[in-house]
Amino acid sequence: MAYQIVDSNYGKNWVKLLHVTRNGPEHTIREWEVCSELTLDSKDDYMSGDNSAIIATDSQKNTIYLLAKNHGLTTPEEFGLLLCRHFLAQYSHVNRVNILIKQHPWSRIQAADGPHEHAFVTVREAERGCQVRQLRGQQATVWAELNGLQVLKTTQSSFVNFVNDEYRSLPDAQDRVFSTVVSARWRYVCSQRLVDYDACWSAVREAILELFAGPARGGIFSPSVQNTLYLTQVRVLNRLPEVG
Amino acid sequence: MAYQIVDSNYGKNWVKLLHVTRNGPEHTIREWEVCSELTLDSKDDYMSGDNSAIIATDSQKNTIYLLAKNHGLTTPEEFGLLLCRHFLAQYSHVNRVNILIKQHPWSRIQAADGPHEHAFVTVREAERGCQVRQLRGQQATVWAELNGLQVLKTTQSSFVNFVNDEYRSLPDAQDRVFSTVVSARWRYVCSQRLVDYDACWSAVREAILELFAGPARGGIFSPSVQNTLYLTQVRVLNRLPEVG
Amino acid sequence: MAYQIVDSNYGKNWVKLLHVTRNGPEHTIREWEVCSELTLDSKDDYMSGDNSAIIATDSQKNTIYLLAKNHGLTTPEEFGLLLCRHFLAQYSHVNRVNILIKQHPWSRIQAADGPHEHAFVTVREAERGCQVRQLRGQQATVWAELNGLQVLKTTQSSFVNFVNDEYRSLPDAQDRVFSTVVSARWRYVCSQRLVDYDACWSAVREAILELFAGPARGGIFSPSVQNTLYLTQVRVLNRLPEVG
Amino acid sequence: MAYQIVDSNYGKNWVKLLHVTRNGPEHTIREWEVCSELTLDSKDDYMSGDNSAIIATDSQKNTIYLLAKNHGLTTPEEFGLLLCRHFLAQYSHVNRVNILIKQHPWSRIQAADGPHEHAFVTVREAERGCQVRQLRGQQATVWAELNGLQVLKTTQSSFVNFVNDEYRSLPDAQDRVFSTVVSARWRYVCSQRLVDYDACWSAVREAILELFAGPARGGIFSPSVQNTLYLTQVRVLNRLPEVG
Numbered sequence: 001m002a003y004q005i006v007d008s009n010y011g012k013n014w015v016k017l018l019h020v021t022r023n024g025p026e027h028t029i030r031e032w033e034v035c036s037e038l039t040l041d042s043k044d045d046y047m048s049g050d051n052s053a054i055i056a057t058d059s060q061k062n063t064i065y066l067l068a069k070n071h072g073l074t075t076p077e078e079f080g081l082l083l084c085r086h087f088l089a090q091y092s093h094v095n096r097v098n099i100l101i102k103q104h105p106w107s108r109i110q111a112a113d114g115p116h117e118h119a120f121v122t123v124r125e126a127e128r129g130c131q132v133r134q135l136r137g138q139q140a141t142v143w144a145e146l147n148g149l150q151v152l153k154t155t156q157s158s159f160v161n162f163v164n165d166e167y168r169s170l171p172d173a174q175d176r177v178f179s180t181v182v183s184a185r186w187r188y189v190c191s192q193r194l195v196d197y198d199a200c201w202s203a204v205r206e207a208i209l210e211l212f213a214g215p216a217r218g219g220i221f222s223p224s225v226q227n228t229l230y231l232t233q234v235r236v237l238n239r240l241p242e243v244g
Numbered sequence: 245m246a247y248q249i250v251d252s253n254y255g256k257n258w259v260k261l262l263h264v265t266r267n268g269p270e271h272t273i274r275e276w277e278v279c280s281e282l283t284l285d286s287k288d289d290y291m292s293g294d295n296s297a298i299i300a301t302d303s304q305k306n307t308i309y310l311l312a313k314n315h316g317l318t319t320p321e322e323f324g325l326l327l328c329r330h331f332l333a334q335y336s337h338v339n340r341v342n343i344l345i346k347q348h349p350w351s352r353i354q355a356a357d358g359p360h361e362h363a364f365v366t367v368r369e370a371e372r373g374c375q376v377r378q379l380r381g382q383q384a385t386v387w388a389e390l391n392g393l394q395v396l397k398t399t400q401s402s403f404v405n406f407v408n409d410e411y412r413s414l415p416d417a418q419d420r421v422f423s424t425v426v427s428a429r430w431r432y433v434c435s436q437r438l439v440d441y442d443a444c445w446s447a448v449r450e451a452i453l454e455l456f457a458g459p460a461r462g463g464i465f466s467p468s469v470q471n472t473l474y475l476t477q478v479r480v481l482n483r484l485p486e487v488g
Numbered sequence: 489m490a491y492q493i494v495d496s497n498y499g500k501n502w503v504k505l506l507h508v509t510r511n512g513p514e515h516t517i518r519e520w521e522v523c524s525e526l527t528l529d530s531k532d533d534y535m536s537g538d539n540s541a542i543i544a545t546d547s548q549k550n551t552i553y554l555l556a557k558n559h560g561l562t563t564p565e566e567f568g569l570l571l572c573r574h575f576l577a578q579y580s581h582v583n584r585v586n587i588l589i590k591q592h593p594w595s596r597i598q599a600a601d602g603p604h605e606h607a608f609v610t611v612r613e614a615e616r617g618c619q620v621r622q623l624r625g626q627q628a629t630v631w632a633e634l635n636g637l638q639v640l641k642t643t644q645s646s647f648v649n650f651v652n653d654e655y656r657s658l659p660d661a662q663d664r665v666f667s668t669v670v671s672a673r674w675r676y677v678c679s680q681r682l683v684d685y686d687a688c689w690s691a692v693r694e695a696i697l698e699l700f701a702g703p704a705r706g707g708i709f710s711p712s713v714q715n716t717l718y719l720t721q722v723r724v725l726n727r728l729p730e731v732g
Numbered sequence: 733m734a735y736q737i738v739d740s741n742y743g744k745n746w747v748k749l750l751h752v753t754r755n756g757p758e759h760t761i762r763e764w765e766v767c768s769e770l771t772l773d774s775k776d777d778y779m780s781g782d783n784s785a786i787i788a789t790d791s792q793k794n795t796i797y798l799l800a801k802n803h804g805l806t807t808p809e810e811f812g813l814l815l816c817r818h819f820l821a822q823y824s825h826v827n828r829v830n831i832l833i834k835q836h837p838w839s840r841i842q843a844a845d846g847p848h849e850h851a852f853v854t855v856r857e858a859e860r861g862c863q864v865r866q867l868r869g870q871q872a873t874v875w876a877e878l879n880g881l882q883v884l885k886t887t888q889s890s891f892v893n894f895v896n897d898e899y900r901s902l903p904d905a906q907d908r909v910f911s912t913v914v915s916a917r918w919r920y921v922c923s924q925r926l927v928d929y930d931a932c933w934s935a936v937r938e939a940i941l942e943l944f945a946g947p948a949r950g951g952i953f954s955p956s957v958q959n960t961l962y963l964t965q966v967r968v969l970n971r972l973p974e975v976g
Contacts (some may be wrong), residue, residue, distance in 0.1 A: 020398045020421065027398040047962050054894040058902040066899065106396065109453055111460040119457030122394035124368040126254070135881035150366035152350065154264045154271040162786040167798065170790040176263065209353055213363030216355040223781035230779050264569050293711035298650040302658040310655065406542040411554065414546040467537035474535050508886045508909065513949070515886040594884065597941055600949040607945030610882035612856040638854035640838065644754045657888040665752065697841055701851030704843040705757070
């Protein structure tokens with residue numbers, strides 16, 4: 001007879017990190033979930049049941065904690081790049097590293113007398129995430145993600161003149177309520193060292209809201225979801241040379 | 245052989261409502277999910293398979309749409325009271341009405357040139373809900389709910405001197421990160437006609453954040469989760485005579 | 489600057505337990521999530537920020553592990569009763585103990601040559617849970633729960649002659665597809681020592697399926713959801729004197 | 733002022749289908765969720781806000797209902813192939829069709845006197861899904877998916893001799909409880925007309941359970957998760973020539 005705690009490592013190997021920066025009385029926090037995936041150069045070993053090439057998920061987890069402790073947490077993208085470099089340097093038989101990071105949306109509490117020094121509240125609007133992938137001998141690729149931004153406008157949206165065949169039952173709508181959930185994913189193209197990842201992510205979020213809503217008075221007309229998404233992509237590419 | 249759309253009325257009978265108020269160019273929205281539960285005075289009928297007393301969930305759904313259309317949507321609590329009165333007046337064999345309402349957290353988009361006239365974004369912080377219950381011949385009871393407010397502070401929290409026996413392994417913590425998820429539920433006691441339900445809900449939310457975080461500079465010390473919750477309850481009861 | 493793992497004790501304090509019984513080569517497992525809630529006789533202490541009466545959730549967690557180790561896991565209901573007795577005996581200032589237990593649905597794998605000795609698969613049909621509550625000086629109360637049993641029949645169901653007023657739009661249905669999700673909760677009334685909780689739970693599940701489906705050939709007619717639920721309750725009460 | 737039901741078409745455009753086959757008194761059901769994605773040959777139109785090439789998601793939904801009604805539902809893979817062919821034939825400016833289908837796990841109820849003619853219960857073990865994608869002028873590609881199969885064995889599993897460096901803290905485990913959640917995805921390679929998709933899916937599920945659990949008495953030894961997954965892939969490829 002035996003008792004033990006159930007291993008909860010079902011599925012992906014997500015590691016939770018909370019980082020507190022104490023800059024005098026003003027504190028800053030970042031909370032992330034980090035997942036690492038390593039691809040080995042040969043599968044010969046574990047095909048035969050020999051584990052000598054396997055880096056345990058538990059060891060990967062320890063690595064993530066130690067690098068967070070020693071290097072600090074700046075942006076998810078930079079921490080992903082650090083992990084890629086580390087795993088490739090530490091294990092010569094690792095051919096590819098893939099890192100996924102999701103950020104918890106903490107906001108500083110707005111007290112009656114100003115932004116709070118050390119107290120935070122979770123405010124979910126759009127979720128931020130990233131993926132960093134590096135193959136041995138190559139430059140890393142960095143993707144950023146913005147997920148779940150739910151928007152609605154009560155006018156300035158129509159949907160008319162779409163394909164009219166025997167499968168259509170929806171009438172033309174000249175002035176409709178338009179609601180959707182926006183998710184975006186983009187790749188950074190220039191040298192990673194120079195990118196301000198926080199600023200880029202915020203700029204993409206702003207471009208989406210601007211093209212959806214337009215100016216506070218009067219708004220902006222949308223002839224279709226597809227057209228609005230297209231215009232948003234054009235604006236992001238024009239504004240941010242870092243985005244490919 | 246037959247085909248049909250699956251009835252999705254599994255479990256509770258939630259009805260989604262979107263209400264748009266068009267006050268000139270400035271629009272306001274409320275989106276709710278409403279659930280109604282009716283208790284009949286006698287169960288004789290459907291015990292024997294006679295349905296003549298049953299008010300179909302589909303009819304209850306139609307009722308909710310029609311009352312929304314005819315009376316407008318002000319606060320969840322007032323709409324719950326309206327539904328209770330309606331069902332008791334419409335069906336003499338209904339003895340009890342129970343209404344649950346959850347509000348979707350839409351926020352007006354802040355454009356570069358001010359708050360937007362007609363565009364909104366979902367911002368989840370604390371969820372708002374209410375329950376209204378009325379028995380035939382009695383006054384209705386109104387509960388409000390605030391759920392899922394997730395807060396964290398990086399200092400000004402200790403947890404020391406709690407019970408120390410053979411089951412304790414946690415050491416005293418003089419300065420710890422304190423994080424919790426707050427849910428609150430309260431009952432309104434005075435005449436419902438006079439309550440400003442929106443203002444009361446906001447006041448409870450503010451009291452929770454104030455007692456958790458304290459002033460922007462320096463914060464407020466918390467000797468335990470329990471003590472902070474207690475002080476919050478005291479403040480709410482002192483500030484809001486409407487709350488019991 | 490500091491790094492630490494985020495405390496995940498948001499909300500309820502659920503403890504995961506996996507119990508393996510090794511009876512020679514044939515093994516048996518039970519996996520549970522257990523939650524304990526203690527009510528203290530006086531709140532004076534922590535109102536003033538003195539924690540000396542508080543039993544940390546971490547200590548409650550240790551207690552659950554230790555009792556599982558020392559006493560073994562039989563049924564959720566019996567383990568709940570054990571925890572109630574323990575907490576009331578261990579802490580004289582605890583006035584009430586409330587225990588919630590949910591069981592993970594492991595099934596023995598059916599191999600080609602029979603039921604497997606030590607390999608299991610998760611098969612979700614109805615979820616099993618229980619609640620045990622005991623006040624100082626009183627007998628414990630035990631509730632069992634069966635949740636999320638989703639059933640569908642393609643005939644032998646009608647819904648006709650229900651209330652017909654201006655809010656009804658649903659026509660009479662003489663032969664309809666009937667699908668619902670059944671949840672049940674019941675209280676045990678006789679002396680807990682004699683109850684076979686596993687057998688009772690299975691008997692309730694069987695009664696629900698029998699009254700819903702009827703015999704394999706021909707089935708059983710249902711004039712309404714309400715009537716079928718009523719007949720199920722009657723059958724459970726008739727068959728199981730332990731259920732109140 | 734205006735009221736309306738909220739459009740719930742947030743995100744993907746999933747359509748629910750329930751199909752009942754009435755073969756005398758013995759009925760059979762299939763319940764699916766179907767999602768269609770169409771890629772147009774030119775984006776010129778909606779870049780400029782002209783919708784004349786857009787096939788509304790509502791029209792796609794109607795198409796799915798009508799094809800289900802006219803052709804019946806056999807396997808998800810065959811229905812996906814039918815939808816691809818239809819959309820490419822119906823719309824000459826559609827260049828690519830992507831169909832996703834998830835199947836609801838209904839099981840026939842086992843009554844005391846045998847399998848029930850027309851009553852079913854949801855039993856979740858592994859989820860079945862598929863993806864079918866077709867480009868204009870090319871053959872369709874069919875992938876099947878098996879997701880969320882959660883298994884555990886209490887012995888016959890070790891994990892030893894894996895990479896031992898400064899990041900490792902996990903000791904060697906000679907006899908451990910091994911639990912994981914298996915997901916598999918495979919592509920069919922031969923002519924789709926000849927594949928028995930139901931039988932193939934079941935064969936993959938069986939291969940996974942066999943390699944995980946082994947014979948009922950004694951089981952099968954697993955030196956690592958990786959080795960067990962590798963052996964499973966080899967067995968599936970050997971047994972099923974249809975799988976690539």
